[in-house]
Amino acid sequence: MTRIGVLLSGRGTNLQALLDQVHGADAEIVCVASDKEDAPGLRRAREANVQTRTFPVDSFADRDARDAAIADWLEEERVDIVVLAGYMAILSPQFIARFPDRVVNVHPSLLPAFPGMRAVEQAVEYGVRVFGVTVHLVDDGVDSGAIILQRAIELPEMSDPTEVHQLLQGIEHELLPEAVRLMARGAVSRDPANPRRLIVAP
Ligand code: GAR
Numbered sequence: 148m149t150r151i152g153v154l155l156s157g158r159g160t161n162l163q164a165l166l167d168q169v170h171g172a173d174a175e176i177v178c179v180a181s182d183k184e185d186a187p188g189l190r191r192a193r194e195a196n197v198q199t200r201t202f203p204v205d206s207f208a209d210r211d212a213r214d215a216a217i218a219d220w221l222e223e224e225r226v227d228i229v230v231l232a233g234y235m236a237i238l239s240p241q242f243i244a245r246f247p248d249r250v251v252n253v254h255p256s257l258l259p260a261f262p263g264m265r266a267v268e269q270a271v272e273y274g275v276r277v278f279g280v281t282v283h284l285v286d287d288g289v290d291s292g293a294i295i296l297q298r299a300i301e302l303p304e305m306s307d308p309t310e311v312h313q314l315l316q317g318i319e320h321e322l323l324p325e326a327v328r329l330m331a332r333g334a335v336s337r338d339p340a341n342p343r344r345l346i347v348a349p
Contacts, residue, residue, distance in 0.1 A: 149174040149331035152226035154217070154234040155181050159188020161232035161253055164320035165327060166195045174331040178224045180217055182236050204236075214242040221246070228330050231285065232323065235264070240287045248337070250285035251330060252292070253323045255315045257281060257299055262290035267312045276303040278311055280318045282326040284345070293345045295326045295335055 151174050153162050162179060170176045179192035184201045192199045200220060207213040221229060222245070231238075231252040243250060256266040257279035263269075270278055279299040286292040298318050305311050329335050334348040 149227045150225055151176045151228050151230055151327065151331075152221040152224060153179045153192075153230045153232050155179065155188040155232045156183050156186055156235040157188060157233045159186065159191045159232065160316060161319055161323050162188050163191050164324050165230065165232065166191065166197070168324040169327050169331075170195065170197075173328045174228070177226060178220065180220065182213070182234070188233070210236075211239045211241060214239040218242050218245045228327065230323070230327060237289065238285065243285055243287055248284055249330075251295065251323075251326060252283055252285050252290070253319050253326075254281045254283065254290050255312060255319065257297060258283060258290055258294065267315065268308045271306060271308045271311060277301050278305075278315060280315055280322050282322050293337070293343055295329065295345055295347060296322050298322055 153176060155162055165176060176197050179189065179197055179199045181189055181201050182204060184203055189199045202213050202217050204210060204213050207216060227249065229246050229250045231250065254266060256270055258281040261269040277299050279297060281294055282296045283294045284292040300314060300318060302311060302314065329347055336346050338344040338346050
């Protein structure tokens with residue numbers, strides 16, 4: 148079965164969606180790592196008997212050393228796919244190079260609009276009326292990798308980022324497991340005619 152490693156920094160509701168919908172069925176979540184020692188998401192992993200490890204940046208010489216240690220652990224655990232489920236640090240190009248086209252991220256906007264931090268706040272401040280979620284492969288840029296799945300939601304009257312984010316999280320909890328299932332099945336490939344584009348087999 149496809150082996151998944153998850154990185155998170157926060158509550159871990161996306162990890163929970165993966166545990167509930169994918170784990171033990173389409174793929175196995177074998178380990179969960181966090182840059183934050185107090186990330187509540189780690190508890191969800193432990194409750195599901197998934198091993199966890201924390202990699203606080205101040206325990207390493209620098210960010211690259213931290214990322215190398217995370218990559219070493221994921222390789223030791225023979226992880227096939229790395230899922231960033233609310234992982235709020237940027238990974239080094241060396242990390243990405245060790246898992247080419249095998250790192251998946253969920254982002255609460257319709258990329259390429261509003262990459263980076265505070266995506267929902269940015270979108271609300273901008274005054275958009277259509278919000279959305281993107282699940283994409285991670286490359287060296289910030290939220291710039293090829294898109295696996297996207298879903299939009301019209302919220303023309305909403306101006307509270309917290310409320311918008313809550314609605315988007317409902318979408319994330321469907322879209323991320325679906326994307327991970329597709330990846331695990333080998334249904335996602337690069338379009339030879341345009342490598343920016345992914346072909347997603349039904
Ligand atoms: C999610 O909404 C995810 O889209 C966002 O962090 C949240 C984590 O929630 N990620 C980013 O903004 C990445 N740039 P969770 O800890 O409850 O899964």
